[in-house]
Amino acid sequence: MSTRVFVHPGCYQDSARLMQVSRELAALPGVSESVAMMGTQTNRRLLADAGFPESELAHASPLDMIVALRTDSPEALDAVKAALGRLLEGRGASVAAGGGSAAARRPGSVAEALEAHPEANLVSIAVPGPYAAFVAHRALDAGRSVFLFSDNVSLADEVALKRRAAGLGLLVMGPDCGTAILSGIGLGFANRVERGPVGIVGASGTGIQELSCLLDRKGVGISHAIGTGSRDLSEAVDGVMTEAGLALLARDPGTKCVLLVAKHPAESVARRLHGILAKLGKPVAVRYLGEPARGAVDGVLYAGSLDEAAEAAAKWAGARAAPAVIETIEPGERGGAATAQGESRLVGLFGGGSLAAEARCVLAAHGVETVVPAGKLSVRAPLPPGNLVVDTGDDAYTVGRPHPMVDQTVRCELIRAAGADLSVRVLLLDLVLGDGAHPDPAPELVECVVAARAARGGRPLAVVVSVCGSRRDPQGTARQEDALRHAGIHIASSAALAAGEAAALLPRVREEVAR
Amino acid sequence: MRSTAIETFLDDAMNPVRVLKPLPCRELDPLPGPVSRASLVLDLACIFVPGRTRALLSGQGGEPGSIEETVVKWAHARVRSLVGTLLSGDVRVVAYRPDAAALTGLGPGLTPTGDDLLVGLAAMSQRLVGGGLVEARAAVAFSTSLAGLPSEETTPAANRLLQNASKGQFPSVLASAVEMLGNPHADPESLRTLTVRLAATGAHSGADLLAGALALVHGVIDGEEKP
Numbered sequence: 189m190s191t192r193v194f195v196h197p198g199c200y201q202d203s204a205r206l207m208q209v210s211r212e213l214a215a216l217p218g219v220s221e222s223v224a225m226m227g228t229q230t231n232r233r234l235l236a237d238a239g240f241p242e243s244e245l246a247h248a249s250p251l252d253m254i255v256a257l258r259t260d261s262p263e264a265l266d267a268v269k270a271a272l273g274r275l276l277e278g279r280g281a282s283v284a285a286g287g288g289s290a291a292a293r294r295p296g297s298v299a300e301a302l303e304a305h306p307e308a309n310l311v312s313i314a315v316p317g318p319y320a321a322f323v324a325h326r327a328l329d330a331g332r333s334v335f336l337f338s339d340n341v342s343l344a345d346e347v348a349l350k351r352r353a354a355g356l357g358l359l360v361m362g363p364d365c366g367t368a369i370l371s372g373i374g375l376g377f378a379n380r381v382e383r384g385p386v387g388i389v390g391a392s393g394t395g396i397q398e399l400s401c402l403l404d405r406k407g408v409g410i411s412h413a414i415g416t417g418s419r420d421l422s423e424a425v426d427g428v429m430t431e432a433g434l435a436l437l438a439r440d441p442g443t444k445c446v447l448l449v450a451k452h453p454a455e456s457v458a459r460r461l462h463g464i465l466a467k468l469g470k471p472v473a474v475r476y477l478g479e480p481a482r483g484a485v486d487g488v489l490y491a492g493s494l495d496e497a498a499e500a501a502a503k504w505a506g507a508r509a510a511p512a513v514i515e516t517i518e519p520g521e522r523g524g525a526a527t528a529q530g531e532s533r534l535v536g537l538f539g540g541g542s543l544a545a546e547a548r549c550v551l552a553a554h555g556v557e558t559v560v561p562a563g564k565l566s567v568r569a570p571l572p573p574g575n576l577v578v579d580t581g582d583d584a585y586t587v588g589r590p591h592p593m594v595d596q597t598v599r600c601e602l603i604r605a606a607g608a609d610l611s612v613r614v615l616l617l618d619l620v621l622g623d624g625a626h627p628d629p630a631p632e633l634v635e636c637v638v639a640a641r642a643a644r645g646g647r648p649l650a651v652v653v654s655v656c657g658s659r660r661d662p663q664g665t666a667r668q669e670d671a672l673r674h675a676g677i678h679i680a681s682s683a684a685l686a687a688g689e690a691a692a693l694l695p696r697v698r699e700e701v702a703r
Numbered sequence: 704m705r706s707t708a709i710e711t712f713l714d715d716a717m718n719p720v721r722v723l724k725p726l727p728c729r730e731l732d733p734l735p736g737p738v739s740r741a742s743l744v745l746d747l748a749c750i751f752v753p754g755r756t757r758a759l760l761s762g763q764g765g766e767p768g769s770i771e772e773t774v775v776k777w778a779h780a781r782v783r784s785l786v787g788t789l790l791s792g793d794v795r796v797v798a799y800r801p802d803a804a805a806l807t808g809l810g811p812g813l814t815p816t817g818d819d820l821l822v823g824l825a826a827m828s829q830r831l832v833g834g835g836l837v838e839a840r841a842a843v844a845f846s847t848s849l850a851g852l853p854s855e856e857t858t859p860a861a862n863r864l865l866q867n868a869s870k871g872q873f874p875s876v877l878a879s880a881v882e883m884l885g886n887p888h889a890d891p892e893s894l895r896t897l898t899v900r901l902a903a904t905g906a907h908s909g910a911d912l913l914a915g916a917l918a919l920v921h922g923v924i925d926g927e928e929k930p
Contacts, residue, residue: 206811207906223770228808228815229856234777238770250808250858256770316813318859583727 189220190262193235193244194272195227199253199296209255209275216271218264219257227252276300298326310359312375314338320363321345328353328360335375336362336417343424346417350428359432362417366393369400369413376415377593379622380660384409385444385505387437389430391420394540394620395449395477395494397656398682402498404658405681408507411443412436421453427461434461438468445471445504447497451545452478462488471504473497477545480553492553493684494546532695534558535606536577536616536687537599539592543618543654543683544579550684551577554691567605571612575694578602593625600636607640607649614650615640616690618683619672621657621665628663630671637675650693651677654686728864728872731829731882738834738885743920746884749891750898752917755907759820759914760921774810781806782820782915786922789828789845792838799848807865808857816911818861821849823915826873826881834885836923846871876901877912884920 206224213222225231227248236242240256248254255272259265276296295301298311311327313320317340324334334353341363353360361368361375367390368375372383379397381404388410390396396413403410414433421427430448437443446468453461453476465472466486473489474497481492491497534556538544548558559574564584579585580592580599592599599617606612615637619629626632633653641649653672657665669679680686758764762779765771781802788798803821810816828842850869854862867873873881880897883889901909 206813210811221766221769223811225811226808226813226815226858228858230805230808230817231810231815234770234773234809238773250855316860318863 190259190265191240192257192259192265192268193240194255194257194269195244195248196253196255196276197249198251199276205296206253209272212275213255213257213268213271216264216268218260219268220260221256221258222268223254223256225254225256226250227254298323298330298332302330302332309333310335310370312337313362317341317363321349324349324360325352328356328358331356331358333359334361335368335415336360336365337376338362339364343419343422346419347425347428350420350425354428354432359414359436360429361415364419365415365417367396367413368415369396369410371412372410374623377620377622377624378413379404379656379658380662381658382409382660383411383442385411385442386447386501387411387440387443387445388413388447388449389416389433389437390414390448391416391418391430391450391453392477392542394656395451395475395542397540397620397622398494398543398546399447399449399475399498399501401656401658402495402682403502403505406498406502406507408502408505411440418451421450421457421461423454423456427453427457430461431464434464434468438470443470445473445501447501448472448474449494449497449542450476451542452476462486471500473500477542478549480549493550493682495682495684532613533573533611534575534614534616534690534694535571535609535612536575536690537602537606538577538579538616538618538683539581539596539599540618540620540656540683541579541581543620543656544577546683547616547654547687547690548577550687551575551691554688556691556694565602565605567601571606571609577616593620596626596629596632600632603633603636604640604643607637608643610644610647612649613695614652614690614693616686617651617653618686619653619655619657619668621655621661621663621668623662625663628668630663630668634671634675634677637677650690652680652686652690652693653677654680654683656683727875728867729875729878730871731826731873731878736882736886736888738831738836739887740836740924742887743885744924746889746891746894747917747920747924749895750884751895751902752898752913753902753910755910756902756914756917759816759911760917774816778806778809778817778820781817782824782918783922785821785824785845786918789824789837789841789919790922790926792841794838794840794844796844796847796851799845800851803845803848803852804856807852808861810911812906812908812911813858814861814864814905814908815857816907818857818865819908819911820915820918822864822868822873823877823912823917824919825849825868825915826877826912827884827916827919829871830881830884831919831923837919874904874912876904876909877916880913881916884916 209224210222213219228250232245235245235256257268295304310333312335313323314337315323317338320338320341324336327334346363349360366376367378369378379401381400386403388396388399400410416429419425420429437446465488473491475491475494482490489500536547551558556575558577561572585598637651655669672679680689758775759778762776764775785802806817806821808815825846828837828845831837832839832842846869849865880901883894901913
């Protein structure tokens with residue numbers, strides 16, 4: 189019996205990968221035992237007690253992967269060593285499996301990924317937060333830009349990464365960057381839109397998605413959509429990547445005009461960026477979500493909604509005007525507006541945080557004041573009073589679950605709870621489609637809306653849904669809309685339009701309009 | 704991205720990005736509902752317990768003489784000792800430290816099995832404080848012992864998990880299952896779904912977290928205390 193320990197420094201692997209390495213090596217001829225584990229002190233002690241050479245274990249750290257092997261013969265060890273090399277390259281353990289396709293290979297580190305794809309100039313990183321800054325720095329070391337999907341990255345790490353990237357002339361999109369579309373390639377949650385003349389820089393994932401889909405409905409494509417991560421326009425980060433993204437789009441010959449979308453920028457950052465935008469040299473519209481329209485200032489259009497920003501970009505791109513999708517709700521139809529008797533209010537349950545912000549702003553413009561609940565809504569407790577607009581993608585709702593764009597469980601429970609509250613007359617929802625999102629979300633929404641209505645003893649419940657989807661999205665935007673329509677749910681092509689329609693359904697607003 | 708036109712190379716670009724994020728954490732619901740020994744017994748009959756969890760609970764698993772067998776035995780012995788200390792109501796942090804230190808960094812996984820067991824145990828100890836089945840100060844002492852574990856003895860991901868647990872923050876998928884365990888008003892189907900979801904987390908982290916939580920449940924039901 190031969191024993192051997194291989195230590196792979198800095199090769200941290202997720203549990204599934206460690207298990208896969210263990211299993212595939214154990215299945216090789218002559219291998220009686222194979223264990224792949226991280227080099228913690230306890231594991232090193234465990235392996236030493238089990239007879240593995242201490243001298244080989246001594247230098248391992250918890251960031252190193254240890255592979256401990258027992259084989260029938262020393263010769264078998266050589267075969268295992270070769271197989272281990274193939275496994276860590278993301279190929280199969282056996283020689284036969286070694287020639288797998290490039291797509292099937294899964295690199296274990298940035299260096300391995302770049303060795304396999306030396307022509308790549310961007311590294312997409314989605315590792316656990318504690319490792320993310322380390323990995324992103326390795327990508328910058330190699331002169332590559334970064335799409336950083338990981339969250340739980342400290343603000344200090346973000347600032348350091350972005351300043352370093354800016355100095356190198358590279359991009360760090362993120363952390364917690366949900367969406368980017370580069371040269372027609374979607375990263376994270378992105379809609380399948382055509383390439384075209386509009387460039388987008390966004391500190392808001394669903395803001396980018398909504399803009400790209402609104403433009404898609406107008407037949408206008410995207411050159412690049414550069415995500416920056418939601419903290420980029422904070423005072424600490426100072427819009428470093430927004431500035432870098434704008435500079436890239438200004439130089440990009442394929443970009444005719446530029447859109448910027450962000451939530452609540454720090455005042456000092458917004459002021460600094462205004463100077464940059466005013467001198468960009470291309471038409472530019474800005475949508476700071478939640479803020480009212482300011483019109484054109486020094487040639488920069490500050491739009492009052494994402495629709496307005498998209499409309500401006502479409503005009504600059506030379507597109508013909510296309511009607512927005514909005515289905516007007518007739519009084520008396522199923523689930524339609526109620527009479528003015530008794531209390532009636534609106535509840536908005538959004539998957540996209542930016543879309544919720546947009547809806548709040550539009551509702552306010554229609555005279556409907558909304559409340560952001562102080563705590564998390566619970567299906568066990570009565571809904572708090574007032575018109576509510578809730579971002580169910582907020583951390584408070586997503587703990588232990590994927591984002592509601594992927595898993596609608598929590599939102600569906602809240603829809604049922606809202607339906608059971610007879611003071612709620614209008615439900616305002618969004619439905620975000622595209623790569624990364626739920627594969628078929630409309631039927632689930634329909635099911636819970638039907639259940640919510642059934643519990644109301646004949647009292648109507650109007651439901652308005654904004655659909656953020658492109659013509660080529662994998663879920664089939666038209667099919668999703670049809671499913672909603674058949675359930676008596678009303679559809680709008682943007683959160684702003686949906687909010688306006690929902691506001692008009694509230695009896696108090698209807699009366700004011702009538703007056 | 705140095706060029707004026709942004710061009711990228713990705714070999715499988717239209718596939719969604721593989722999501723590999725750390726488990727999000729949250730505090731337990733302060734009022735998760737009543738809990739009693741009787742309801743815990745009933746719940747054990749309807750939850751999903753994967754093979755790995757059963758092995759850790761019984762101390763029997765893995766091929767004879769294998770590393771896996773040793774991990775299971777070591778982990779089982781240490782967890783059992785911690786359960787005994789908890790149920791004896793010991794309020795000294797130092798009483799928990801040797802077993803906790805022996806578990807941290809133990810076993811396979813990016814969050815090694817031993818760390819997952821500690822976190823599962825900590826979550827369940829907090830839950831059972833609410834039912835008077837675990838002495839509150841003992842649960843606090845145990846949680847405090849987790850904060851003092853040397854960070855260099857386990858992986859960064861596990862260290863983060865332990866630090867969160869010491870502050871009463873647990874992976875939500877664990878918190879949801881723990882809150883429902885022992886609650887007589889809980890729907891058995893939901894409880895089963897939650898434990899299935901927990902067990903499906905990671906390669907075996909979920910099963911290990913569940914084992915930590917259930918070790919204390921078994922201890923309570925069996926009336927285990929350290930002699």
